[in-house]
Amino acid sequence: MTLTPLLEPHWMNAVLPEIILSISGILMILFDAFAPKARGAMAPLAVLLLMVAAASESMVAGGVFFGGTWETGALTQIFDLVFLLTALLATLFSREYLRREQIEGGEFYALLMWGTVGMMMMAKGLDLLIVVLGLEMLSICIFVLVGYHRRIAISNEASLKYFLMGAFATGFILYGTALFYGACGSTKLSDLANFFQTADPHNPLLTVAFILLMAGLGFKLALAPFHAWAPDVYQGAPTPVAAWLSVAPKVATLMALVRIFWAMGPVAQHAGWMHIVAVLSILSMIIGNAVAIAQRDLKRMLAYSGIAHVGYMMIAMLTVREDSVAAVAVYAVTYALMNVGAFGVVSMLAKNQNDPQTLDDIAGLGFRRPFYGLALSVCMFSLSGLPPTAGFVSKFYIFKTAVESGHSTVALIGILTSIVSVYYYLRVVYFLYMKEGGEGETAIDSGVFGVAALTISIVGILLIGIYPTPLFERAGAAARALLLGQ
Amino acid sequence: MPGIPTNYFLILSAILFTIGVCGVLTRRNGITIFMSIELMVNAVNLTFVAYARQFHSLHGLIFVFFVMAIAAAEAAVGLAIFIALYHHRDTIDVDEANLMHW
Numbered sequence: 001m002t003l004t005p006l007l008e009p010h011w012m013n014a015v016l017p018e019i020i021l022s023i024s025g026i027l028m029i030l031f032d033a034f035a036p037k038a039r040g041a042m043a044p045l046a047v048l049l050l051m052v053a054a055a056s057e058s059m060v061a062g063g064v065f066f067g068g069t070w071e072t073g074a075l076t077q078i079f080d081l082v083f084l085l086t087a088l089l090a091t092l093f094s095r096e097y098l099r100r101e102q103i104e105g106g107e108f109y110a111l112l113m114w115g116t117v118g119m120m121m122m123a124k125g126l127d128l129l130i131v132v133l134g135l136e137m138l139s140i141c142i143f144v145l146v147g148y149h150r151r152i153a154i155s156n157e158a159s160l161k162y163f164l165m166g167a168f169a170t171g172f173i174l175y176g177t178a179l180f181y182g183a184c185g186s187t188k189l190s191d192l193a194n195f196f197q198t199a200d201p202h203n204p205l206l207t208v209a210f211i212l213l214m215a216g217l218g219f220k221l222a223l224a225p226f227h228a229w230a231p232d233v234y235q236g237a238p239t240p241v242a243a244w245l246s247v248a249p250k251v252a253t254l255m256a257l258v259r260i261f262w263a264m265g266p267v268a269q270h271a272g273w274m275h276i277v278a279v280l281s282i283l284s285m286i287i288g289n290a291v292a293i294a295q296r297d298l299k300r301m302l303a304y305s306g307i308a309h310v311g312y313m314m315i316a317m318l319t320v321r322e323d324s325v326a327a328v329a330v331y332a333v334t335y336a337l338m339n340v341g342a343f344g345v346v347s348m349l350a351k352n353q354n355d356p357q358t359l360d361d362i363a364g365l366g367f368r369r370p371f372y373g374l375a376l377s378v379c380m381f382s383l384s385g386l387p388p389t390a391g392f393v394s395k396f397y398i399f400k401t402a403v404e405s406g407h408s409t410v411a412l413i414g415i416l417t418s419i420v421s422v423y424y425y426l427r428v429v430y431f432l433y434m435k436e437g438g439e440g441e442t443a444i445d446s447g448v449f450g451v452a453a454l455t456i457s458i459v460g461i462l463l464i465g466i467y468p469t470p471l472f473e474r475a476g477a478a479a480r481a482l483l484l485g486q
Numbered sequence: 487m488p489g490i491p492t493n494y495f496l497i498l499s500a501i502l503f504t505i506g507v508c509g510v511l512t513r514r515n516g517i518t519i520f521m522s523i524e525l526m527v528n529a530v531n532l533t534f535v536a537y538a539r540q541f542h543s544l545h546g547l548i549f550v551f552f553v554m555a556i557a558a559a560e561a562a563v564g565l566a567i568f569i570a571l572y573h574h575r576d577t578i579d580v581d582e583a584n585l586m587h588w
Contacts, residue, residue: 129548132556133556136560139560140560143560147570153574153575154585154586156567156570156574160568161583163560163567167520167523167560168510168526170527170560171506171507171523171530174527175529177530178537178546178549179533181534181537181546182496182533185537185541186545232586235586236585
């Protein structure tokens with residue numbers, strides 16, 4: 001009998017970005033401890049380390065590693081780059097935010113990096129154990145980051161709410177995993193896939209396990225009806241953290257769901273589980289868009305719009321095939337650019353964390369602060385899905401794959417609700433340019449970091465909107481490689 | 487299999503999990519809610535151990551070790567959050583945390 005080696009040196013290549021990010025986080029904390037005078041250099045250092053991690057992505061070998069529990073490939077690379085991009089933008093916005101609030105510390109950047117490692121684990125794990133570990137690594141970093149501004153009551157309160165909800169949701173995810181383990185004898189997704197080939201779709205144990213898992217992951221995704229925490233947490237969290245939190249964890253959870261749904265295969269369709277997912281998606285789109293209309297606080301409005309956007313992405317998940325996975329990947333890239341950009345503008349405008357940015361605060365801002373006005377407008381156009389922005393092409397792609405998979409009704413609801421959403425997104429643009437504003441007291445010193453981040457967002461949104469072909473082709477090829485092994 | 491059938495463990499863990507969920511939904515003291523969540527997690531551990539015993543597999547046992555580590559890490563961060571909350575309000579009643587509409 002030959003023993004499978006537990007570790008082979010070349011496997012380290014498969015976790016290179018994770019290793020770099022983990023060490024970078026430690027470096028950030030040590031830097032803060034040993035050179036507190038040089039705090040100003042911390043954000044540039046964090047940006048540099050994130051870029052090194054992104055560069056190392058090209059050296060990662062594709063394949064299955066660690067005894068079939070870890071898979072790297074073109075698609076995980078795209079998702080990794082989305083996580084790194086989100087972390088990079090959040091870091092750039094954080095620099096000005098943290099200095100303004102006078103709470104800059106190395107652990108902030110370290111937690112962003114470690115959270116990113118958790119997301120990468122979720123996206124690459126072929127074993128539910130790895131997915132759960134990644135999710136927890138991410139969640140614990142989020143608990144701390146949301147409450148990072150601990151002297152401010154709403155930040156602490158947001159952290160409390162996210163902690164209780166998140167830990168509660170983790171309980172459901174774990175119980176669902178335990179029941180799947182009981183049904184199939186393993187938590188590896190490959191074993192689950194084999195098991196589901198012959199599983200009885202009417203086994204109530206499996207249905208209960210699926211509902212528990214979806215309820216738990218629905219919390220993390222802020223899917224209605226599990227969305228109640230999202231507006232409060234986004235409002236209370238430091239704004240750059242809210243920007244990061246509103247995108248990256250959702251994208252990572254979606255990637256984990258792609259693998260889980262793919263492993264479940266036809267059983268999921270027979271057992272009507274996808275009807276449950278369709279209901280969650282429809283509820284999210286309707287509740288998210290309807291309640292967003294009533295919001296005047298920009299952060300709360302973006303929270304509800306984020307609920308709706310997860311609903312759109314879930315439409316593509318109803319049938320997991322190459323096109324729909326590619327559509328989710330494209331949407332993830334777009335969503336990262338536009339949502340972080342929108343939160344970033346809000347972060348730069350507020351005088352402090354307790355200063356809410358309402359529609360009235362941004363009235364006339366487009367003339368007082370042309371660059372911020374432009375950036376916010378581009379993000380709003382993209383979020384509402386108007387051409388020639390990235391939001392239009394990626395939303396179009398989602399709805400197209402949904403109709404091709406035979407989910408016309410859900411796609412129709414998606415299109416109708418996204419028409420409704422144009423109202424509240426363009427209302428922001430209306431306030432920016434067509435309302436008389438105050439005397440410009442919201443404007444703060446514009447920092448070069450924030451301007452750089454906003455430029456990345458605007459250029460990315462317009463580039464993908466005008467010339468989407470390369471991204472679409474790459475995502476399509478990556479999704480084929482993941483699902484069909486070509 | 488000799489000894490107690492696996493089903494007994496599963497029923498017990500389902501009951502414990504339900505008690506935990508009820509505790510989270512009905513209690514208002516932060517620490518008590520957190521204890522209820524720990525009860526849910528321990529019910530999950532019992533399920534894993536019971537199945538691992540039935541299958542004679544290590545997989546479920548390893549999962550339990552990681553779940554315990556996760557619970558410990560959550561406890562560390564969670565209790566710190568409660569201390570910060572207590573500093574702000576002199577209470578850890580979650581109904582008092584109502585600056586934003588809960």
